[in-house]
Amino acid sequence: MKYLNKLVLVNFITLLLFNLPVLAVDIENGKTLHNENCVRCHQVSQYTRENRIVNNFDELRTRISDCELSAELTWFDEEIDDVTAYLNEAFYRFNLEK
Numbered sequence: 001m002k003y004l005n006k007l008v009l010v011n012f013i014t015l016l017l018f019n020l021p022v023l024a025v026d027i028e029n030g031k032t033l034h035n036e037n038c039v040r041c042h043q044v045s046q047y048t049r050e051n052r053i054v055n056n057f058d059e060l061r062t063r064i065s066d067c068e069l070s071a072e073l074t075w076f077d078e079e080i081d082d083v084t085a086y087l088n089e090a091f092y093r094f095n096l097e098k
């Protein structure tokens with residue numbers, strides 16, 4: 001029984017460590033990904049123009065995902081999250097606290 005408890009604990013810690021980097025968004029990575037892949041069709045002024053089409057964080061993520069698809073980048077969800085976090089931090093500034 002004691003052995004089993006230890007096993008469960010070790011598993012738990014391993015899971016935790018393994019998942020941590022995935023849970024945290026990486027804004028610097030988002031910036032790099034964006035600057036390397038996303039200014040081909042439009043400049044960053046697209047995000048600050050007066051009649052911009054994105055009005056909240058969910059729309060921002062959806063738009064990025066759509067642009068990512070049309071650019072044929074095959075990003076992971078985590079990469080889309082990183083770029084969403086970067087664009088929100090640098091340009092959109094939607095408040096995420098409910």
Ligand code: HEC
Nearest residue numbers: 037038040041046047052053054063064067068070071083
């Ligand atoms: C194949 C060309 C193309 C590429 C590459 C592209 N986009 Fe776009 N993107 C567009 C077009 C076209 C629009 C404008 C759509 C409109 O005005 O209706 C747009 C609009 C946007 C908007 C909305 C701007 C607003 O009005 O608020 C965001 C955000 C955006 N793109 C992010 C990205 C990101 C992030 C990438 C890199 C993954 C990217 N785009 C790559 C074509 C592209």
